[in-house]
Every structure is written in C-alpha cells, then in structure tokens.
Amino acid sequence: MFSVLRAIWDNTYGLLVDDGQLAVGAIAALAITWLIAASSSEALRENAGWVLLVLVLALVIANLYRAGHNARRRTG
Amino acid sequence: MDAATWGLIIATFVACFVEMVEATTIVLAVGITRGWRAPLAGSALAALTLAVIVGTLGVALVTVVPEHLLLVLVGTLLLLFGLRWLRKAVLRFAGIVALHDEEEIYRKEVAELRAQGLRRTQWDWVGMIVAYKAVLLEGIEVAFIVIALAAALRHPLTAVPENWMKFGVGAMLSSFGVFWFGEGVGAHWPGDAASIPLILGAYLVASWLAVRLLNGLLPQGARVEARNV
Numbered sequence: 218m219f220s221v222l223r224a225i226w227d228n229t230y231g232l233l234v235d236d237g238q239l240a241v242g243a244i245a246a247l248a249i250t251w252l253i254a255a256s257s258s259e260a261l262r263e264n265a266g267w268v269l270l271v272l273v274l275a276l277v278i279a280n281l282y283r284a285g286h287n288a289r290r291r292t293g
Numbered sequence: 294m295d296a297a298t299w300g301l302i303i304a305t306f307v308a309c310f311v312e313m314v315e316a317t318t319i320v321l322a323v324g325i326t327r328g329w330r331a332p333l334a335g336s337a338l339a340a341l342t343l344a345v346i347v348g349t350l351g352v353a354l355v356t357v358v359p360e361h362l363l364l365v366l367v368g369t370l371l372l373l374f375g376l377r378w379l380r381k382a383v384l385r386f387a388g389i390v391a392l393h394d395e396e397e398i399y400r401k402e403v404a405e406l407r408a409q410g411l412r413r414t415q416w417d418w419v420g421m422i423v424a425y426k427a428v429l430l431e432g433i434e435v436a437f438i439v440i441a442l443a444a445a446l447r448h449p450l451t452a453v454p455e456n457w458m459k460f461g462v463g464a465m466l467s468s469f470g471v472f473w474f475g476e477g478v479g480a481h482w483p484g485d486a487a488s489i490p491l492i493l494g495a496y497l498v499a500s501w502l503a504v505r506l507l508n509g510l511l512p513q514g515a516r517v518e519a520r521n522v
Contacts, residue, residue: 273471288389
C-alpha cells in the first residue's frame with residue numbers, strides 16, 4: 218500500500234517538477250508577487266505582474282546557467 | 294475570436310499533440326513487443342480514468358472556486374508546467390540533453406519489455422499497466438492544461454519536431470501563467486490580453502540568451518540525462 222502511494226506521489230510530483238530548484242524558485246517568485254500585490258501601494262500592485270515576469274526570467278536564466286555548469290562538471 | 298483565444302487554442306492543441314506523441318510511443322512499444330490487446334485495454338481504462346478526473350475535478354474547479362483564486366491556481370499550474378517544458382527544450386537546443394528522445398524512450402521501453410518475457414496463455418498485466426500508466430500520466434498533463442486553458446508504426450514519431458513544439462508551448466504556457474497569476478492578484482496589464490505577446494517575447498529573448506549562454510559554456514554539448522543537470 219505504502220509503495221503504491223509513493224508511486225502515485227512520485228508520478229504526480231514528476232508531472233510538475235523536473236528540477237526542484239526551478240519549481241521552488243517559481244513558487245517563491247509567485248509568493249513574492251502575491252505579497253507585493255497584497256501589501257503595497259496601488260502603483261506597485263498594478264505592476265506586480267511585471268515584477269513576476271522579471272523574477273521568473275531571472276530564475277530561468279540562472280537555473281539554466283547552473284544546469285550548464287553542472288553538465289560541464291559531469292563531462293569534465 | 295480574439296488573438297488571445299487563438300493563442301490558447303493553439304497552445305492547447307500543440308500541448309495535446311506533444312503528450313499524445315509521448316503516450317503513443319510507449320503504447321506502440323508495448324503493442325509491437327507484447328501484442329495489442331493488453332495495451333489497448335490499458336489505454337481505454339486510462340481514458341476512462343481521465344474522463345472521471347476531468348468530470349469531477351475540472352467541473353469543481355471551474356464552478357466552485359472563486360474567479361480570482363482560480364486565476365491564481367491556473368497561473369501557478371501553467372507556470373510550473375511551462376517552465377518545466379521550456380527548461381528541457383532550451384537544454385535540448387543547447388545540446389546538453391539529447392534531442393529526439395522519443396526514439397530513445399521507444400528503444401528502452403522495447404528492450405525492457407522484451408527482457409520481461411511473456412507467456413502467451415496468460416493475460417499480459419505488465420503490458421496493460423505500462424500502457425495504462427503512460428496514457429494516464431500524459432493525459433493528466435493534458436487535462437491540467439486543458440482545464441486551465443478552458444476556464445506507423447515503428448519510427449514515424451521521431452520525425453515530429455517535438456522540441457520546437459515543447460519549446461513553443463512551454464513559452465506560451467509560462468506566458469499565460471504569468472499573465473493570469475498577475476490578474477489573479479490584482480495586477481494591471483497594459484492593454485489587458487494585448488500584453489501577452491510582450492510577455493511571450495520576453496520569454497523567447499530570455500530562452501535565446503540562455504541557449505547562447507549554454508553554447509558558450511559547453512560548445513560541444515554534453516548529452517547528459519535531464520535529471521542530472
């Protein structure tokens with residue numbers, strides 16, 4: 218039973234997450250955007266979407282750069 | 294229909310096609326190696342399971358959850374899906390992850406299934422479960438995308454430019470994810486849906502930069518497994 222539940226969890230997790238750091242980073246970016254939208258001035262809230270876009274793009278580039286470094290280290 | 298709706302339709306169609314290719318690769322491998330009855334039964338059972346999931350979860354999501362919360366939820370799911378596809382596609386373009394991995398998946402699946410053997414007299418549970426799992430998992434990916442957006446035979450599949458589709462859909466899903474999450478938390482997009490092409494353009498530029506960056510790091514590529522990078 219435990220192994221079946223584990224398999225279900227692993228497969229569901231795998232549907233959304235290829236790279237844990239990217240997923241955690243994306244959720245952090247979403248949380249930051251939500252906080253900005255919820256607790257700041259009207260002007261900042263209206264631009265929260267652009268903040269999210271910048272955060273996500275920076276995250277993607279940083280994640281891919283790290284992946285490239287890891288691959289270089291592995292292939293030595 | 295406006296441009297944003299057409300964008301949604303195209304992204305949904307291409308996403309469904311990519312997932313269909315992935316599931317079909319595995320069902321083909323099972324059918325050709327072990328016979329067709331069990332994988333077809335597994336595929337039909339998976340389709341039934343999907344219909345139940347979409348009929349219950351999908352309807353509940355669209356009718357019960359408040360609109361702004363639905364936008365936040367949908368935006369989050371699309372962003373997670375889209376970034377996952379975009380990342381894999383960029384790594385493939387940079388030569389770090391092998392292209393044409395349907396062919397490799399097909400070969401690996403056939404080898405594994407042949408190694409397991411089969412007695413002709415018994416029902417092929419292995420073949421049925423492998424097909425069921427493949428169709429269900431790929432189908433759930435499609436179901437996620439569709440629910441959100443709706444608020445030969447041996448080698449022909451390898452000819453599909455899968456990475457370009459995955460790249461395009463990854464960028465589009467991520468763009469819709471950012472757009473809807475922003476709307477859900479009360480952000481204002483200039484021109485409303487007209488800003489989606491701008492967001493998409495930003496993703497494309499960032500992806501192009503990332504491919505250049507990776508080509509600079511690893512000019513010969515690396516061909517390592519995606520999970521190792």
